[in-house]
Amino acid sequence: MAERKVLSKYYPPDFDPSAIERSSKRSRKDGKNEPKVSASRLMTPFSMKCTHCGEYIPKGRKFNARKETLEERYLSIAIFRFYIRCTRCSGEITFRTDPKNNDYQCERGAKRNFEVWRDDKDEKYNDETEEQTLDRLEKQHGAKEEQLERDKMAELEDKMLDSKREMQIADALDEIRTRNARIERNETRGDEAAVATAQEKIDEEALRLAKEEEEDREALRQEFRAKKLAVQKAKLEAELAAPLPQSYPFEWFKRRKLPRRRPAGPLGLKAPGTTMKPKENPSEE
Secondary structure, three states: OHHHOOOOOOOOOOOOHHHOOOHHHOEOOOOOEOOEEEEEEEEOOOOEEEOOOOOEEOOOOEEEEEEEEEEEEEOOEEEEEEEEEOOOOOOEEEEEEEOOOOEEEEEEOEEEOOOOOOOOOOHHHOOOOHHHHHHHHHHHHHHHHHHHHHHHHHHHHHHHHHHHHHHHHHHHHHHHHHHHHHHHHHHHHHHHHHHHHHHHHHHHHHHHHHHHHHHHHHHHHHHHHHHHHHHHHHHHHHHHHOOOOOOOHHHHHHHHOOOOOOOOOOOOOOOOOOOOOOOOOHHHO
C-alpha cells in the first residue's frame, strides 16, 4: 500500500509563495498585531464571585481557559491574561498575573472575595517605581546574605561548642573507665588476697592436723615400743631368774629364745655363716 500514498504535492507554474498571508502578519484595524492566544487548562488562583449572576467560584476549580501573552512586562517578566467562563451564566471572566506582588489581579467579570490575610494598606500592594522595587529587592537580598553569614557563623560556633562538649564527654568517660578499671583491679586483688589468705589458713590447719596426727602416731609407736620392751625385759628377767639345766646347756638357750651368738673358736664352727650343731655326747667334755 506504500505506492498508493502520495507524499508529494503539486504546485502550479504560476505559484507565488509570497502571496500567502502569514498569521503573524495579521493585524487589527488599529494597526496593532493581534495578541497571541492559546488554550490552556488551569485552576482558579483565588475565590471569586461572578458579577453577572452572583455565582461563587471557589479557589482551585478547574477551567478550560484561553491564555493571552501581553506585550506589557514587569522587569522583563512576561504577563499573562486568562479568559474563563462562569459555570452558571457562561459570563466571561478575565484575570491576569501580577509578578510585582507575586499574585493575580481580577480584571472584569468577577469580584475577588475578601481574604483576611490580604492587607491593601501594606507597602507591597502600594504602587512603587522600578527604582524603589530594585532598592527593596536589594535590601532584602542584602538582609538575606547577612542572615546567611550570621547563620554560618552561628553554625560554626555551634559546631565548635559541640566538638568541645564531645571532647569533655570523652575525657570524662576515659576518667570513669580508668577509675572503674582501678576499682575492679583492686577488687580482684582483694579477692585474690582473701582467697590466698583463706588457702593459707586451710593449708596451715591441714599441716597442723597432719602434724598432730603424726605426733599421735609417734606417741602410740613409742608407747607400743615401750610396752613391747617392758614385756621382753620382764620375760628376759624371768628367764634369767630361772635355774640353769645341768644335763644339756643348749636347752637353756633354747628355752630363753634368744638369738645365739656365734662363739669364737672353741665351739668348733666350720666356717663363718654355718650353723652350730651340738655334740652327740656332751658328757664326754
